[in-house]
Amino acid sequence: MRFIAAFAVFLFHLTMLSIHTPHGIDVLHQFKDEGVREAYNSVFHIAGFTGVSFFFALSGFVLTWSARSTDTLTGFWRRRFFKIYPLHIVTYAAGLLLLTGSAFRASDDLPGVFLLQSWIPDARVIFAANSPSWSISCEALFYVLFPLLLPLIERIPASRLWWWSAAMVAGIFAVATIGHLYVSMEYQFWFTYTLPPLRLMEFVLGIFAARLVILGRWPDIRLAPATVLLVLAYALALQLPQVYAQTAVTIVPVVLLVGAGATADIEGRSRLLRSRTMVWLGEISFAFYMVHLVVLLSARKWLGAEDSYSTPKALLVIAGCLAVTMVLAWLLHIGVERPAMRHWSVRRQDRDRGRTTASV
Template identity: 25%
Template sequence: MSQVVIFRHLKKGFSMAVEKHTSNLAVEGLNALTFTRFFAALLVVAFHFSAGVPPFDNKIIEAFVSRGQLAVAYFFLLSGFIMTRVYANESGMVNKGKFWLARFARIYPVYLLSLVVMYSLGNYEGTTVALNVFMLQAWSEKHALTMNVPGWSLSVEVFFYACFPWVLPWLTRRRVVVAAVVAAIAMLLHDRIIPLPWHTLEKLPLPWPDLTGPYSPIRNLPFFLIGAVLGACTKWKMIPRMPGRLASIVAVASIVLPVVWIHNAIPLVAIPFSILILSLAQGDGVVQKAMSHKVPVFLGEASYALYILHYPLMIWYYNAVVLPFELSRTAMFYSYLVILIALSCLVFRFIETPARRLIRSYRSDAARPSAQSATT
């Protein structure tokens, strides 16, 4: 009975959040991309916690979910695309202080909330806490997955944000071709497709030795660069728009493609992910229109909270509810999923958004290049 009451309150809160929230997105095809973040975040959740739960135990669905880690690469690529669409200009310049303040206001409040929850649930060394608080854990293989496991990707994003003001000058209309070549070469280097003496590099006595591992910001930078180049190409209208029906077909195909085509060659996912982003940003088919409605867009905007809180919530939920009430694996996963989605919407509406506005209010001229900045 108590669970029914909880779900009723969550449903009411979700309805309030959607009603009161007004999307900050400009149109231009980016609304549809926002919803893909929600789908990708759910894929990560399923990748972590859906083992043995119907219908995820179906071989076809299991094959799809088992590629869930690829969703993080999609986040990186999409981040580069959106930020370039928002900030790219003919001068190639951006106010670094304003830009970094805007990014800090966007990601840190809920990230810090996730760390507070995890800290209350466990015991951690001082070094571990410090690296996570300052978002440096991805630079150390030993600490990359400490405290809030998904937080490593935010550590990587911070590196992207640090680099972006120096990447931006290469995303102007005249230089974008050069940027595309550099990004392509960087992607080939990602999985050592181009032979380099990596073994020598890895043996150097560096303070941060994990330069080429799966969580390394440097190794994941090519995804961001590819996204940035795509963003510049669409910003400067160097890629034609797709007809509606073709865009819808391409969008669906590019979601399925990583499952049937990509195995261990992670860099190759940049191809279908790029096609997906272009089809949604440059098309106006049925799929694009369906994903641009109010609720899908709101869920997409709340997906960051869903992604960064899904691990802390499961740790708490497992100990506070699953064990005491001896829930089955299926009951655990679906009840947890409902709570997670509702909670993420509430956190986005009543914590994340107000906190972002509060932080940016400390500097009246904070970076506000366009309304689209809420999407990254």
């Protein structure tokens, strides 16, 4: 499911225009046919919003599901750091080298190195170097707070979890409404979409969903109906102002889909999603997400940022970018992500103690 969400973000980034990132590279206009461009943009211009929302909710769910009662604050934070940071710094460096180049400005590009970019209300900073890393800036806040939030949430009686979930959904709609009515256009996107504390509510909804599943309070919603509900919500979001399409309209179906996927997995019903291929795609999904835009923008830059192609040729270029992204994602997974987790996510003395115990 993570890979499907990451692929949705890939499709979304094909709608980018030169004004969308500091790199000034237009991706959508590689389609020469104006009708094709408009049709593609009309369908996928919010796909990335839904994909990222899914990541945030899923993150809260998975961390809650896998939480260890014997874990320590430093142990948890260490694992999370080495899960995301090495891959982030490699792909961010690639963006700086291949896309930013001589246009490097410390004030714009350095905050992203430290995952602080999403706190700064400037698109040149938020989307510097490797634009998808803005969401990792949000995740960093989630990871810092998770060990502190979970004990508090675990104290909430099962009968009240749905009410707390409803409060989170209401909060998400409130942020969209406040942004729509009271925040100037200059800061609206930052306030409603990239500011980490306001994205925390989706993460917390994922925690609530996990608790409901653990406590046996999750409704019997199957994957197919949950998917249909998300598709319908997405279709509705396409007709609404962007501040509501970003998260508010789709968040309930997204969380229902996460819970439905988890219960299907527990009961062994999700055969397709449990297949070897889909599991592998899920394993490389983080690397895919982190490297795909560098590939898309670099290819567009090298092939000719102003060039447009016939629809078959444009689709061939996109397929080539997808293939390159898949290969790079696999290499990054086995060469950066997995080794970092294996060697650094646990203290050496703890690894040695584990080996000693295993040998005994």
